[in-house]
Amino acid sequence: MGMETPIPGLEASKARLDELKSDKGRLSRLVGEARKSGTNADELIAELQQVSSEIKQLQKQVKQQLNGAQAQDKWTPKPITIPPAVGNATMAQAIAVEPCADSDIHHAEAYVARHPAASVWHRPCISSFISKTYGHNTRYLCAYDDVGGIVGVLPLVQLNSRLFGNFLVSMPYFNYGGVLADHPDIAQKLIGEGEKWRQQLGAGHLEMRFCQDNKLGLPQRTDKVTFWLPLPSKAKDLWDSFQPKLRAQIRRGEREMNGFAIGGADLLDEFYRVFAINMRDLGTPVYGKEFFRNLLDTLGGQAWLVVARIEGQAVGCAFLTGYKGRMEIPWASTLRKYNHTSINMIMYWKALEFAVQQGFEVFDFGRCSHDAGTYRFKQQWGAQPLTLHWDYLLPEGEALPALNPNNPKFRLLIAVWQRLPVWVTTLLGPHIVKALP
Secondary structure, eight states: OOOOOOOTTHHHHHHHHHHHHHHHHHHHHHHHHHHHHTOOOHHHHHHHHHHHHHHHHHHHHHHHHHHHHHHHHSOOOOOOOOOOSBOOOOOOSOOEEEEOOGGGHHHHHHHHHHOTTOOGGGSHHHHHHHHHHHOOOEEEEEEEOTTSOEEEEEEEEEEEETTTEEEEEESTTSSOOSOEESSHHHHHHHHHHHHHHHHHHTOSOEEEEESSOOOOOSOEEOOEEEEEEEOOSSHHHHHHHSOHHHHHHHHHHHHHOOEEEEESGGGHHHHHHHHHHHHHHHTOOOOOHHHHHHHHHHHGGGEEEEEEEETTEEEEEEEEEEETTEEEEEEEEEOGGGGGGTHHHHHHHHHHHHHHHTTOSEEEEEEEETTSHHHHHHHTTTOEEEEOEEEEEOOTTOOOOOOSTTSHHHHHHHHHHTTSOHHHHHHHHHHHHTTOO
């Protein structure tokens, strides 16, 4: 360890404090002797009181100096900067937009990997995962320059059901998607091809999920936010940045929890049991177990399951993904009857600790609404709210879609769903949720 940086004035304050304490001891002895001999000790007592007062003031000053130095050395998150999904590079003269051929998949993967605004959900393998798991119609559009290099991508998925309608999303089920392009004109060409496909399918709208405003001139929703927390290189620095109340809640959960694991498909049964119960309680159709199994297989070493246990039983769970320096927690659940144990607090702390240990630079708490309880939950960790920008291509005269739980026409369905046995919701849920974005 290196030498500690000296705190200006601290050593002088400590030396003076030692002198005063010695003086106080001397005066106290003199006062005691005077009282024993019957001598007037008023002057000594007054001097003693003055010394005692100076000691208190100096002790307060030393404490402030120490706290000031600690605050100066304390790690604090830096402001988040979101890179643009649409760049401003020099554009080739000829740009062709076509569905990605199988032979070009690895080139598309490489393009996503080097694009600064890409998420794990932009990867071509995610489109393949959706097609394999739910059989949806997907199209992964690539923009090619005049020498065949990829300069932009747009993954699209069609969702089509009698209950929820026919529309396109980039990307459904996940928080991020939309176009990635080296230049605005390239982005417009990709979006134009997406619009042609929407019209061919007779789809009602095309939704693109961005975490930045790319100034595309399209109708837009901004009612959702996500929370990103920059991470230090040491978990202790993150812990020290928390408020005392938050640390107390985590410690409470730590006392209650007696089992914790981060792994893969070996934890799927425990994960899914907790997740399915929580989704039923929320009134939300649940993904099938195969959805998570296939996603784990697709992402390989870029996804993990989290399970927190009390008395040997799984009561909390989460799904983690990691890509390009950012760890995301798209799904997390705890059983309601264990909420008083703060099991969610220790589970999130363990996930954050894991993210730091794995070398990730940002932890993504996922999306929520401004007025949701989850907004305050995520904010308390020191994470920064980032407005999500969802852009839409709509038929002329059409309003923005309102496919969300707050829509009055879904309230009765949600109330009914919350009363169903879990085995029924896990049987029916996967058939419903696959049509929900």
